Amino acid sequence: MSAETNPAAAPLAVPSYLDQAPEVSARFARIKQRPVILEVTELSKSFSSPNRPPTVALDRVSFQVHRRELMCVIGPSGCGKSTLARLVAGLEPMTGGEMLLDGKPIHGPGPDRGMVFQSYTLFPWLTVLKNVMFGLEVGGGMSHAEAEQDARMWLEVVGLTKFAQAYPHQLSGGMKQRAAIARALANRPRMLLMDEPLGALDAQTRCQMQSYLLQIWRQVDITILFITHDLDEAVYLSDRILILDAHPGRVREVMEVAVPRPRSAEQFLSPAFIAARHHLEELIHPRAAQAADKLPVFRMTVVGDEVE
Ligand code: ADP
DSSP: OTTTOOOGGGGOOOOTOOOOOOOHHHHHHHHHHOEEEEEEEEEEEEEETTEEEEEEEEEEEEOOOOOOOOEEEETTTSSSSHHHHHHHHHHOOEEEEEEEEEEEEEOSSTEEEEEEEESSOOOOOHHHHHHHHHHEEESSOOOOHEEEEEEEEHHHHTOOGGTTTOOGGGSSSHHHHHHHHHHHHHHSSEEEEEEEETTTTTTHHHHHHHHHHHHHHHOOOEEEEEOOSSSHHHHHHSSSSEEEEEETBEEEEEEEOOOSSSSSSGGGSSSHHHHHHHHHHHHHHHHHHHHHHHOOOOOOTTOOOOOO
């Protein structure tokens, strides 16, 4: 049956991801007026190993993130997303280019950047409260009482007040990540770097956490660079999305997400959301590649016993 005789097979008309409602354009104009917090220019990173040509993980990557912007980084596996997060965190040396945070070169880790990883990184032997207090007392030079007061405030921001005395193993995965966010934010970083922080959570908890993250971001003066490979997550969270190509990792596009804020789960079915999602899909999973992934057909059932 052709698309003409079978309406279900006709391609859906998808609106353009470039169409922006007036309030969305006005918001982007305001974002561009804000100071640049992170400026990455021609950033390159190669990994060399003996007897093999070097792997170019990132090749002359340039982009800027403005104050209180939430930018997601997306791209196929191996495009250098985690490498980018590690470079901005100062955990790896770059091979070329420049990274400025608040106009100052990044040369290593610093308290101006907080990290939240996919794997849970809370100290298992400390309560949630003490985990958040740790950096404040040890690195921040606060007294015990000051650190406790501050940490309790951050636990309230992330909705974990009732779990202050719990140990990490007593928390769900989503709560652990909220505690990790509280711990990172308590050190008052300029920027939060999140590398697939929700990747280990089940789908429902992940949706809840995305909503929590947006609520926290709205209340706190923080700029976020969020690594993900989940297209819906990128559209739901981002102001703009940095899309990388793989091998070598290069900037494919920096896309403005035309979905109005505040975001809600109902918007997943809105034309602007579908348009943005569809554009990402086209860039990251082009149809030709999908077709190439088709499996050869070996018939293992009797003719007539069809499931479709
Ligand atoms: P992504 O997070 O997008 O999946 P990565 O940043 O992990 O990508 O990796 C980008 C490329 O760099 C890949 O080809 C990967 O194999 C390579 N790479 C990453 N880390 C190392 C390393 N420590 N040594 C050698 N190659 C690495």
